[in-house]
Amino acid sequence: MLEPQLRPIVIIGAGVIGLTTAVRLVESSLYAESKHPIHILANHLPSDPLDPKYASTIAGAHHLSFADDNDLRQRKWDSRTFQVMHDEWKREGEKTGLMVLKQTEYYVGTDKHLRIYEDHPDLTTLDRSTHSSSIDHSISFTSLTMTPAIYLRRLLDRLKGRAQIHRYHLPSLSHLSHPSCTALIGSSTPLAVFVCAGIGALTLGDVEDREVYPTRGQIVSLKAPWMRSGWTRQVGSLDGGEGGERTYIIPRPDGTVIIGGTREQGDWYPYPRAATTDDILRRAHDICPEIVPPYPRDQSITEPLKDIVQGVLVGFRPSRVGGTRVELGDDLYLGNDRVKVVHNYGHGGAGWQSCWGTAEDAIAQLLRSL
Ligand SMILES: Cc1cc2nc3c(=O)[nH]c(=O)nc-3n(C[C@H](O)[C@H](O)[C@H](O)COP(=O)(O)OP(=O)(O)OC[C@H]3O[C@@H](n4cnc5c(N)ncnc54)[C@H](O)[C@@H]3O)c2cc1C
Secondary structure (H helix, E strand, O other), X not given: OOOOOOOOEEEEOOOHHHHHHHHHHHOOHHHHHHOOOEEEEEOOOOOOOOOOOOHHHHXXXXXXXXXXXXXXXXXXXXXXXXXXHHHHHXXXXXXXXXXXXXXXXXXXXXXXXXXXHHHOOOOEXXXXXXXXXXXXXXXXXXXXXXXXXXXXXXXXXXXXXXXXXXXXXXXXXXXXXOHHHHHHHOXXXXXXXXXXXXXXXXXXXXXXXXXXXXXXXXXXXXXXOOOXXXXXXXXXXXXXXXXXXXXXXXXXXXXXXXXXXXXXXXXXXXXXXXXXXXXXXXXXXXXOHHHOOOOOOOOOOOHHHHOOEEEEEEEEEEEEOOOOEEEEOXXXXXXXXXXXXXXXXOOXXXXXXXXXXXXXXXXXXXXXXX
């Protein structure tokens, strides 16, 4: 007689959200006790060429929370992620793809910073005489940046032998019972499915969340290994996360520096705009003249930067009205079998800095529901 197969658990998406969720799942008591097969289904995988719809590989990325002082849920996710990544960096250093650095924040139009920064090490309020008079308030503290390709690859390594990863476009959750899908995940109905589809949550059938929209981001990659500190200027209110004009300088351990950016809500244009690239170069130089190579600093403003441009990238942050969705959805029925649905998507411009917090929250919600 054939042994009954254990019901698999499926994760849709292989961005930083799907992969951190998978890592926490294989580390959970549920997996330790029963070894449910874990399958990840995704259109895009980390080694793919860059695609604006695969936000995790385009991102800057740095840990700079946007969490409002009263948004305790977001603050908890972001703080927890900082703690996990900072510990990883302390254990293994920059080979993790993480870089710990001094971060300077400039504010125009406000004399306040977000309270969450007070939890970071080394917080200092800078004296007004140390920066331009156009800046109303400035702080510095210790934060970190991530190199997406390296960090994602290491997440895949942590899943080796414990989760199977399939390139598969899932048109709808109900499609999990389609033979082309059961050929991959087995014929037993899944016990649970995690929806970590990023911007794909807008079109994934049985989810089709109309609150999800793209926030287009254009960034420029420079080769500037002399830069070992991060800088940001926020002009105007963040308005809960994506508001105002933000300029940033994000160094990576390999000498690449990402500068940006734009936050164009509802804009699906997937190619760089030349005028935007010029504007980013100008703004980055404006907040941090040291970005110019040491040799031509006394010359014109944007041309020396153009010499060190490696590429210009565009990506769609998976934003959502009402913020990130981490919660149980309605149960899905495949035939007579009930499947738990756990949503973990809609992270907007904060997916890297909240990934471990939201992954742990999503797993805890599944465990409580079983
Ligand atoms: C320019 C830019 C700069 C950014 N900077 C930062 C930063 O500094 N700090 C920060 O925290 N965040 C930053 N972000 C945001 C961050 O990149 C995102 O929040 C995060 O990557 C979202 O991860 P995700 O896994 O949800 O989505 P994604 O990385 O987009 O992955 C979605 C996955 O779901 C799969 N998928 C979708 N639909 C389906 C389907 N129907 N069937 C199968 N698979 C499907 C995709 O193929 C993919 O594997 C930035 C983003 C951009 C674009």
